[in-house]
Amino acid sequence: MKTWIRRRSIAASAVAVAGVALAGSQALAQTATIAVGAPVTSLDPHYHQLSPNNAVADTIFDKLVNTDAQSRNVPGLATEWRAVEPTVWEFRLRPNVRFHNGNAFTAEDVAFTLQRLPNVPNSPSSFAVYSRPITRVEIVDPLTIRLHTAQPYPLMPLDMTNVRILDKETAENATTEDFNALRAAAGTGPYRAVAHRNGDRIEFERWDGYWGDRAPFQRVNYRMITNDAARTAALLAGDVDLIDQVPTSDLARLRSDNRVRISETVGLRLIFLGLDFQRAANENSPFITDNDGRPLGRNPLRDVRVRRALSMAIDRRAIVDRVMEGAAVPANQFLPQGVFGFVADLPAPAYDPDGAKRLLAEAGYPNGFRIQLNGPNDRYINDARIVQAIGQMWTRIGVRTAVEAQPWTTFVGRAGRQDYSAFLIGWGSNPDGSHPLRNIMATFNSERGWGASNRGRYSNPQVDDLLAQSLTELDEAKRERQVVDAMRIAMQDVGVVPLHIQTNIWASRRNFEHTARNDELTRAQDLRPAAR
């Protein structure tokens, strides 16, 4: 009797277990959990220009012009756009689009969004730059809008890929706090946010009224796990289905793990060395001395031969293979192949220590000099390791290099005050050559807004002229030629020393598939169940 009861209870529990397992596998298809490495600071899409924020904003909202995984423009809330006059851009809007609260999308919403951009209080990095060129917004009909500018402005579609469109009725008078509390976070995107705990997690639900392809998951949990090892461990334990910013030291192991699938693509972030152009040729650069530690009396970095020598001394292949474990490609310019403004005829970066020594001797430094190379230790992938590796390579051609790596906040402040002679830094470009040109290679000019991140203070009037022409050129072919010419000059001049372009890497569980994006954004809609 007793045995019988026990047997029956075992049978019952077996059924129960099977039931749970079944429910589990169904839930698996319905729910996905993503863990990202960098915290999202706000759900207000116009508060902070930051990749993690933009990724979440792209999940909830749409832009007039969306971008595909390779950052090419694709129709978003606008189905087509063109410059009807040199200073007028016309956008045709997508019909029958509804916001998460049911409101219809019209040109009014676009006009409202553009007007809000400069009016977000306490914004750490404002989106106002995208509405500044617009002098007047003209609503032609509910599905046609015209943006007037003072001068011809070729970058308008690119700018619009950064502006997430809000619902006027919901977001009028809404504060950033209202977005964080989800009261105002109604967009047109594939998922809507249903819960948000700041800096910890966001929960999304599928928006069934989405105008595009239906999102694959009913529910997506979006967690922030900033510790690299913890993120990897969470994936391996099956707690999460997708992680971003896979640490390169775990890469080899994850690649060989058959429970895991890696998705990767060459990104848009160049790691490069900035050099001191602030000091004139006959001035001392702060961290350069002769071999005995005495001031040199001149700034060797103003000599293009010295800059070329420093660039040639670097074995980029070794850095990519050994330090980055293959998660980067050696670079000779800011953008990877295939992006608007890529200079096809620049020679591949050569590693030639003997040639570098000869160039140094030619420039009057047969015995080299001493330099300190600075860099961050918590900002870019393996940043402190890269500066040490470059220290080795420069020391070998006679430029005895001391290395110092500091936390980013200390480092970037000093780099911005031109305190360093040579420093490692990175730049994530928009997919258009004019973006790094304007921010890094153009002569520093705060009124024009040029050279905002030109921390070495490189300056070349030829580059500036070509850039100025390109910024009002509406003929795309002509504009690309100008951008390419400007970039070629700046790179031949070694205005910066490009090192490598990082690869963006995600890792997912085997039963999920993720589309890698070159803009680093980790978006819920890029994850779907793997095809069987």
Place this chain on the structure above:
Amino acid sequence: MSQAVMDGAAPAAPRKDKVETPFRRFVSEFAESKIALGGLIVFTIIALVAIFAPWLAPQNPYDLAQLDIMDGRMEPGTVGGAGFTYWLGTDDQGRDMLSGIMYGLRISLSVGAGSALIACMVGATLGLLAAYAGGRTDTVIMRLVDLQLSFPSILVALMILAFLGKGVMNVVIALVIVEWAYYARTVRGTALVERRREYIEAAQCLALPTHRILFRHLLPNCLPPLIVVATMQVARAIALEATLSFLGLGVPITEPSLGLLIANGYEYMLSGKYWISFYPGIALLVTIVSINLVGDQLRDVLNPRLKK
């Protein structure tokens, strides 16, 4: 009676009561513990290796020109590009781990011993002063000690380094600030007892200057417990320096100490490249254990209460 005779005689008299024959007796008592003797031998070897590292190490791990990134993360026993064998493997920069450990020991030992010495001088002086002067001086110094000891030392050291910035000298300063309180409290305790002894009264009657009484009469009689604390604190200082370097606040990245070597390899642990962290960790462990063994036995030998 001349002053000179008094000076010489006074410290010797009470010591005779505690340790009957000075040095030889001390040595034989110390050697009673074979473990402690072993610790002493191991520590001596470690110290010699550290001192003679530039002649013993196959590579100068602080000279960037001698490192090759292509030799990075090689397994123990691999022959590198420079022609010699990396018996303990290499780290991510191609630094020979054996050389790195030898040089790292130099930093660890000199920082540990240096900071312990300075902290000992500062702490002992303040402790003597507190015990001898009493009253308000005592209160102020001892409350400062209490305040200092109520914070975890790693927290205090982190705050100081955040303020001073990186560098070996700054680590020493931070360690001194963290550690002086232990010496001060130990010395004050002993000195409080000693100052009521007759020889101090005698010295006071002779109107000797205070500094002379403090350092020539009181201090020598407080030495035994001070030596014990100092040995233990050297080990603690080495561990603390390793912790600070592990957290990236100590030595420069191109001149790693043991803590930074461990930190460098930490990220590769999951990938199976154990040797980058493992061997410096062993070196650190052996060093600290050997010092502690010596310290333990010193305490047993020098502590009169344990002897009865």
